[in-house]
Structure formats: structure tokens, C-alpha cells
Amino acid sequence: MKALLILGAVTGACFILLLDTSIISTAIPRITNQFHSLPDIGWYGSAYLLANCALQPMTGKIYSKFSAKWVFMLFLGIFELGSLLCGVATSSKMLIVGRAVAGMGGSGITNGALTIIALCAPMEKRPVYIGIMMGISQLGIMIGPLIGGAVTQYATWRWCFYINLPAGAIVAGFLFFIHIPRPKHQVPITLGIRNLFDGLDFIGFLLFAPAAIMFLLALEWGGNAYRWNSATVIGLFCGAAGAFAIFLSWEYRIGDTAMIPFSMMKKKITFSSCITMFFLAANLITTSYYMAIYFQAVRGVSPLLAGVYILPSILSQMFVAITAGILVGRLGYYLPWVIGGTALTAIGSGLMSTFTPTSSTGIWIGFQIISGFGRGSGLQMPVLAMQNSVKPAEVPVAMSLIIFFQNIGASLFLSFAQTTFSSGLVHALPIFAPDVNVQAVINAGASGFRNVVTQALLPGVLHAYSQAISHVFYLTTGAVLVAFIACWGMGWKSIKKPKVMQPEA
Known part of the structure; x- marks a missing residue:
């Protein structure tokens, strides 16, 4: 209880x-x-x-x-x-x-x-x-x-x-x-x-925080407030790289008391688990975001109904996550689940890239379920691998590390996806709707472009939106394929403790 x-x-x-x-x-x-x-x-x-x-x-x-x-x-x-x-x-x-x-x-x-x-x-x-x-x-x-x-x-x-x-x-x-x-x-x-500053690596934090902030600001502003090749964005990336290099030097110097211990990151299981979580999280968040855009922009439903239409993905993911947890607890091995999960997610994401404005209900439900099954099978396994490979005293640091990779992966790929989507839309609109005002459609946004195009031009604009979203799903498919490759390094290890043989009388 x-x-x-x-x-x-x-x-x-x-x-x-x-x-x-x-x-x-x-x-x-x-x-x-x-x-x-x-x-x-x-x-x-x-x-x-x-x-x-x-x-x-x-x-x-x-x-x-x-x-x-x-x-x-x-x-x-x-x-x-x-x-x-x-x-x-x-x-x-x-x-x-x-x-x-x-x-x-x-x-x-x-x-x-x-x-x-x-x-x-x-x-x-x-x-x-x-x-x-x-x-x-x-x-x-x-x-x-x-x-x-x-x-x-x-x-x-x-x-x-x-x-x-x-x-x-x-x-x-x-x-x-x-x-x-x-x-x-x-x-x-x-x-x-009383000994608050002992072992917390405040210097490491003061070096890491500006590096993270500059990097994330560059991702946020690039392609939005500033062009990617602007001095501001390039300067932020350079500043982040410099600060991060100094941070790594400091972490290496202080050894196991570091905020991110090198001894932990050098383990193959740790590195593979973090990379796998990075790309799985990128797939999850980016797919969720652009599925909502697909339903609202291409299918023309309300935000409320778009949330309902995404439920097949999340409910299947939840069901498999719980089922996989039960089976891993009984069988002991997590690696087959993350290998199978990343492979299934890649298949589902690839199939979702075929969505069109007229895709049937069975298609968009079924492809979401395939992808949801895969993510449900794989997402928790890097966490288990990390907890199984470190000492109990290292678990909090290991968990903060893998959650950090999860958050950075999601943030980075949302930025990549926005650039991919925008460039794809700008390229597709003149092809599918040559008479449309491209800038007017982009400025109107995903939920407002129907108000600035005529009924005659609307099918072409919908095809352009659908193709741009398909390009994003190519990106998420690529991300999870990297996770599929990385997860093999998580090790064929059992989470079960070996049974102690009792001496014969």
C-alpha cells in the first residue's frame, strides 16, 4: 500500500x-x-x-x-x-x-x-x-x-x-x-x-548554465527572430561552444565530484542510454506536436478534437509501457524491448509520413498505434539500464543526466522540425498552389490560412501543408533510427539479482 x-x-x-x-x-x-x-x-x-x-x-x-x-x-x-x-x-x-x-x-x-x-x-x-x-x-x-x-x-x-x-x-x-x-x-x-557547498559543484553549474542558455536561445531565435546565419545566432552558438568546452575541462579536472562525472559518461551503457533517450524523446515530442498541426491544419478540426484524435498514440504507448514493465520485471532483460521498440517506432513514423489530406480514419489511427507501441516499449528502458549499471549513490546523478538528454533532444529536434516544416511549406506552396500568396498563408498560421485562401486554392494549400508535415516525419524517423543503432550498446544485462546457491547439508 x-x-x-x-x-x-x-x-x-x-x-x-x-x-x-x-x-x-x-x-x-x-x-x-x-x-x-x-x-x-x-x-x-x-x-x-x-x-x-x-x-x-x-x-x-x-x-x-x-x-x-x-x-x-x-x-x-x-x-x-x-x-x-x-x-x-x-x-x-x-x-x-x-x-x-x-x-x-x-x-x-x-x-x-x-x-x-x-x-x-x-x-x-x-x-x-x-x-x-x-x-x-x-x-x-x-x-x-x-x-x-x-x-x-x-x-x-x-x-x-x-x-x-x-x-x-x-x-x-x-x-x-x-x-x-x-x-x-x-x-x-x-x-x-552546514556543508552545503561541499560536493555540489557550483563552479560547474556556473559554467554549464550560460552554455545551456546560449545554446537554447540560439535554437529559439534561429529562423524566427533572427536568420540562422545572423551574427546574433552564430555568436550564441560560438559562446555556447566555448562555455561548454570550459565546463568539460572543469568537470574532467575535479573527477568523481563533478556535476556530470566523466567516469559515468565513459561507460558504454551510460553513453548509449543517454543517446537512445535523446532521440526517442525527440521522436515523441516532435511527433506529438506535428500530429496536432496535421489534424488542425490539414484536416481542419478544432484543437479540442485534435487532442482526441492523438489519443490512439498515447493510449497505446501507455498500455505497452505498463505491459513491458511487467514483463521486464519477470524476465529480467530490457535490451530486446528497446531494440524492438525503436524498430517499431521507426516503422510507425515512416508510415505516418504518408499521411495526406484524405487519409482514412483507419490509416491515421493504425499508424499512430504502431508508433505508440514502439515508444511504449522503448522509452523507459534507458532509465532501467542506467539504474542497473550505477551504484545506488550515483542514481540521482544518473537520472538527472538522462532527463537532461531527454529534454535537450526534444528541444533540439523541435527547432530542427520547425525549420524543416517552414522550408518545406515555402517550397511546396508554389508547386501545389501556384496562384496563392505564400507569405499571406505563412503569416496566417496553421489555424488561420483557410481565411486567406479561396476555396479553389484550398486543396493545393492542404497538399502543401501535408507534404511539409511529411518532411518532419522523415526527420522523426531518422531520429529513432539513430536510437535503434545506439541502443545496442545498452548491454545484454539482467536486472534480476543472481540467485545465491545454498550449501548442501
Whole structure:
């Protein structure tokens, strides 16, 4: 019963975290109308992402030094504070600050949940628990637009943020009364506070944060606010590379006390798991984002209905994630599941690139299910491989590392996908709709172009949109094929402990 309460609490926290990342998309038009802040749209997502990724690797060191329970509740509290600031925001700038605070809090929630599961469950049971956690929490990505659309339409956009408050309070309430074991290597909390700076690698953090921020800003601004070959974007990439090189030098110098220990990254299992998670996350988030655009732009449905149409993917993914967790716990081996999962995801993503404006319901449901089965089978396996290959004291750092690769992979490929989609659309419009005003269609956006083209030109524009989205699915197929290659290095290892032979009498 205690294990189920802990699992329910950490799953709930991860659910509202992922819900928060997608629910804001439907609220942005109302927010920009109220604050007259159209130029700030990019910052509503970027502020969260910058704060989240900059702090992510440090959270592993914090979890390894202090009680996982109280650190988790601290990060959850910061996330809730950010949500409250967003909900009561009186200006666009206040909303951006709230998003940054929420990003800081969110940086320690997913890896904290995985760390708590590792502390409370033996290795044999973790596949089931992690499968349930990842499967259910990822529902938040899909139902975010549904909930956001409903509360924005019938109440106020502020409830997109207020909704996190009671949910977070329930999670914190459960955790407050539950004992979560502390690893033997952790010192009492009073001694930990007294020696706060020992072993946290603050210098590494101060070197890493600007590198991450410059890199993510370059991705955010490139092709949007500035051209990719502009001095600003190139300067940000160069600055990020320089800062990251200095960061790596420092990490190498201080050895095992580093924020990202080289001894851990040099392990083949660690490296392969991180790369596999990087490209699987890239496939998941990019596919989810552009499936919604396909249904809204090409099929002409509402954001609410688009969220419903994506459910075959996420429900199949959730079902297989839980099933695979149960079977890995019984059989012991995770490698066949990630190999099969990445292969199946590649097949599903490739098939999804064949979507057209007239694809039948059976096709778009069936291809989503294939892709969902693959991701459900593979996504949790890099986490299990990492936990199985490191010492218990290293689990928090390992989890922060793999979640960082997950977030960076998603961010990087969303940027690549945006460039691929935009260039594909600009190329396809003159071919399929030669008489259309290309700039007018692009400026109108995915949900507004129908208002600026005639009925005679609309079929051609829909074909152009469909082809541009197909190019994005080529990209996601390529990403998961790299994951398929990388995952072979995760090792043919069993998570089961070898049985000890009893001496004969």
C-alpha cells in the first residue's frame, strides 16, 4: 500500500508537469489579447525551458546529498509558486517570470520521481513502477490542449495555471506523511546544510548554465527572430561552444565530484542510454506536436478534437509501457524491448509520413498505434539500464543526466522540425498552389490560412501543408533510427539479482 501511495504521488507530480508543458498552447491567443504581448509569445515557452535545462544537471547532485523526499517537495513547491505567479500575472513580464520559476521547479521533478522509485523499490519491481509512471504521466502531454481549450473557452486562461495548485497540494500531502528511505551515504540534513557547498559543484553549474542558455536561445531565435546565419545566432552558438568546452575541462579536472562525472559518461551503457533517450524523446515530442498541426491544419478540426484524435498514440504507448514493465520485471532483460521498440517506432513514423489530406480514419489511427507501441516499449528502458549499471549513490546523478538528454533532444529536434516544416511549406506552396500568396498563408498560421485562401486554392494549400508535415516525419524517423543503432550498446544485462546457491547439508 505504501509503495502504491508513493507511486501515485510521484506519477501525479509528473503528470501535472507534463500537462503544464502542453496546456499553455491553447491559452496563448487569449493571453496575448489581454496583455497585448504578441512579440512575447516565444518567451512563454523559452523562459520555462531555459530555467529547466540550465538547472537540470545540478538537481542530481542535490538529490544525492539531501533527502529525496524533501528535495522533491521543494522542487514541487517552486513549480507551484511559478504556476501561482502565472495565474495571478498582471502583465506579460510577470507571466514570463512565473514561467521561469516554474521551469526551475520542474527541473527536479521527473528525475526526483525516478530517484524516489529507485529508493523505494527493488530493481526487479522498478520496470513496472517506472512503466506506470511514464505511461500515465505522458497522458498530460495529450490532454493538455483538451483541458486548456475547455477552461480557456468556458472560464479563463488563468485556470491553465491554477489547476496545478490543488493537484500539487494533494501530491505534497501524500508525500509529507510517507517515509522514504535515505541512502546510507547521505549525511543528516543539518550537517548537509552546514556543508552545503561541499560536493555540489557550483563552479560547474556556473559554467554549464550560460552554455545551456546560449545554446537554447540560439535554437529559439534561429529562423524566427533572427536568420540562422545572423551574427546574433552564430555568436550564441560560438559562446555556447566555448562555455561548454570550459565546463568539460572543469568537470574532467575535479573527477568523481563533478556535476556530470566523466567516469559515468565513459561507460558504454551510460553513453548509449543517454543517446537512445535523446532521440526517442525527440521522436515523441516532435511527433506529438506535428500530429496536432496535421489534424488542425490539414484536416481542419478544432484543437479540442485534435487532442482526441492523438489519443490512439498515447493510449497505446501507455498500455505497452505498463505491459513491458511487467514483463521486464519477470524476465529480467530490457535490451530486446528497446531494440524492438525503436524498430517499431521507426516503422510507425515512416508510415505516418504518408499521411495526406484524405487519409482514412483507419490509416491515421493504425499508424499512430504502431508508433505508440514502439515508444511504449522503448522509452523507459534507458532509465532501467542506467539504474542497473550505477551504484545506488550515483542514481540521482544518473537520472538527472538522462532527463537532461531527454529534454535537450526534444528541444533540439523541435527547432530542427520547425525549420524543416517552414522550408518545406515555402517550397511546396508554389508547386501545389501556384496562384496563392505564400507569405499571406505563412503569416496566417496553421489555424488561420483557410481565411486567406479561396476555396479553389484550398486543396493545393492542404497538399502543401501535408507534404511539409511529411518532411518532419522523415526527420522523426531518422531520429529513432539513430536510437535503434545506439541502443545496442545498452548491454545484454539482467536486472534480476543472481540467485545465491545454498550449501548442501
